[in-house]
Amino acid sequence: MKLAYYPGCSLSSTGIEFGMSAPVLAKALGLELWEIPEWNCCGSSSAHVTDHNLALALPARNLAIAEEAGLDVVVPCAACYARLKAAEAAVRSSRRTKEEIEKIIDRKYEAKITVRSLLDIIYTEIGPAKIREKVLRPLEGLRVAAYYGCLLVRPPKVAQFEDPENPVSMDRLLSAAGAEPVDWGYKTECCGGGHPTISPEFGLKILKPIYEEARYAGADCFVTACPMCFTNLDMRQKEVGKQHGTVYNLPVFYITELLGLALGFEARELGINRHLVNALPLLKHKGLLHPVKGGRE
Amino acid sequence: MERVNLSRELLHAPEVSRELKEHYGIDITRCYQCGKCSAGCPVSFAMDYMPRQIIRLLQLGMKEQALRSKTIWLCAFCDTCSTRCPREVDIHGVMEILRLEAKARGYITHKHNNIFHGIFLQLVKRLGRVHEGGLIVLFNFLSLQPFKDVLYGLPLFLKGKLHILPELVRDRGEVKKIFKRARSEGGVSK
Ligand code: SF4
Ligand code: SF4
Numbered sequence: 001m002k003l004a005y006y007p008g009c010s011l012s013s014t015g016i017e018f019g020m021s022a023p024v025l026a027k028a029l030g031l032e033l034w035e036i037p038e039w040n041c042c043g044s045s046s047a048h049v050t051d052h053n054l055a056l057a058l059p060a061r062n063l064a065i066a067e068e069a070g071l072d073v074v075v076p077c078a079a080c081y082a083r084l085k086a087a088e089a090a091v092r093s094s095r096r097t098k099e100e101i102e103k104i105i106d107r108k109y110e111a112k113i114t115v116r117s118l119l120d121i122i123y124t125e126i127g128p129a130k131i132r133e134k135v136l137r138p139l140e141g142l143r144v145a146a147y148y149g150c151l152l153v154r155p156p157k158v159a160q161f162e163d164p165e166n167p168v169s170m171d172r173l174l175s176a177a178g179a180e181p182v183d184w185g186y187k188t189e190c191c192g193g194g195h196p197t198i199s200p201e202f203g204l205k206i207l208k209p210i211y212e213e214a215r216y217a218g219a220d221c222f223v224t225a226c227p228m229c230f231t232n233l234d235m236r237q238k239e240v241g242k243q244h245g246t247v248y249n250l251p252v253f254y255i256t257e258l259l260g261l262a263l264g265f266e267a268r269e270l271g272i273n274r275h276l277v278n279a280l281p282l283l284k285h286k287g288l289l290h291p292v293k294g295g296r297e
Numbered sequence: 298m299e300r301v302n303l304s305r306e307l308l309h310a311p312e313v314s315r316e317l318k319e320h321y322g323i324d325i326t327r328c329y330q331c332g333k334c335s336a337g338c339p340v341s342f343a344m345d346y347m348p349r350q351i352i353r354l355l356q357l358g359m360k361e362q363a364l365r366s367k368t369i370w371l372c373a374f375c376d377t378c379s380t381r382c383p384r385e386v387d388i389h390g391v392m393e394i395l396r397l398e399a400k401a402r403g404y405i406t407h408k409h410n411n412i413f414h415g416i417f418l419q420l421v422k423r424l425g426r427v428h429e430g431g432l433i434v435l436f437n438f439l440s441l442q443p444f445k446d447v448l449y450g451l452p453l454f455l456k457g458k459l460h461i462l463p464e465l466v467r468d469r470g471e472v473k474k475i476f477k478r479a480r481s482e483g484g485v486s487k
Binding site: 009013038040041043044045046047048049050051052053054057058061103104105106150151154155156164165188189190192193194195197198199202205206 | 339340342343371373374375376377379380389393396397400407409410413414415417418421425426427428433471472474475476478479480
């Protein structure tokens with residue numbers, strides 16, 4: 001399956017692990033990714049809260065380039081996905097919007113192609129059964145809290161492939177890889193987006209119950225598909241723990257890192273050595289760092 | 298506060314409700330104030346009006362008060378409210394519309410928020426992409442808290458997560474033009 005690939009800005013900096021593991025996993029699953037040449041930032045929430053036209057036009061330029069190549073677009077980052085999808089929906093639903101956007105980007109864009117999240121592709125097109133077949137290093141004994149956050153599942157009319165209150169795609173993929181997903185109540189709770197950075201005085205309050213619930217459910221770690229969620233969860237644990245006189249020590253993984261690990265790739269090539277909450281001791285403890293026989297080069 | 302007869306107010310459909318319905322297809326008169334939106338909102342603890350109360354203000358035609366609220370700057374646009382509303386009121390959409398209008402009128406109740414998004418867009422305009430290292434440094438500088446999160450700088454850098462130099466889109470002219478045209482098409486940013 002050949003797809004146009006939109007990595008987004010985070011995947012080369014704060015989300016570097018996602019940027020490394022997504023293409024590695026995609027290739028192993030038989031997905032051919034064609035990176036959209038000269039792609040630009042989707043505008044993220046900043047365009048979204050500042051300027052309606054800009055919020056649609058910035059993602060639309062990338063989509064127009066993919067459309068010219070005749071390929072559907074796959075997006076790993078949940079936040080970029082939401083923006084690209086919103087542009088697609090806006091252009092599809094109104095002729096006037098389509099014309100306005102085309103004028104702004106000075107390219108033709110008819111929303112003939114479809115934007116999909118990488119998680120959706122892995123879950124829907126490849127599926128847990130295929131993953132199970134390919135596992136070389138089962139994630140046995142690893143208790144995972146699958147954390148979806150908001151943008152992968154909401155608004156449901158846009159996100160489409162998941163239940164907005166009780167999503168299961170990551171849980172099922174992780175089960176197929178041998179891990180044990182925990183049952184917990186904060187799967188789709190918002191991580192606060194930019195707030196922990198912009199206004200830590202209350203932004204950090206949003207994160208605490210998420211750490212607390214995952215720990216209470218007996219999870220060893222979090223799994224996410226969003227660089228924003230990842231950064232908030234990974235970077236702020238120490239700080240929030242200190243505020244509350246406790247220590248949180250839950251590594252955060254991208255879904256692509258854990259599936260990659262299960263498929264036999266090494267932690268380093270997936271970027272797992274780059275987390276702020278060191279993930280290697282946990283993996284070592286669970287016996288998941290040993291090279292696999294007949295493993296991948 | 299003086300008493301208000303809500304059904305009469307709604308019957309006469311204050312301007313605001315009509316405007317939202319006609320321009321955006323959002324019908325706030327459907328809201329029966331059950332509070333489900335506020336109950337699920339992750340940021341409500343920091344807001345001056347609950348999401349439910351913002352809708353109530355609008356039902357009563359008190360838009361000015363809603364526009365000057367902190368709420369619309371604190372909303373994280375997570376869409377929990379709209380997804381759960383039993384009356385299918387797009388509260389998220391309302392927050393968005395109010396926020397854009399407040400910004401256009403210069404009602405800025407959360408300065409840091411405004412600074413952050415402003416820098417973000419400047420970077421996109423100049424570089425085509427966001428340079429996260431630059432974003433944090435500029436934000437701390439312009440929001441007058443130069444040492445905020447400084448402890449994270451070195452670890453992030455060592456893990457290869459922050460770069461000194463930005464990545465660029467080669468043809469930045471195209472992105473710049475998008476900014477220019479978006480505004481002339483009636484976008485609301487300065
Ligand atoms: S959930 Fe819907 S009906 Fe209930 S208070 Fe909020 S907007 Fe009104
Ligand atoms: S979209 Fe805004 S108002 Fe609605 S639940 Fe999220 S933060 Fe609260």
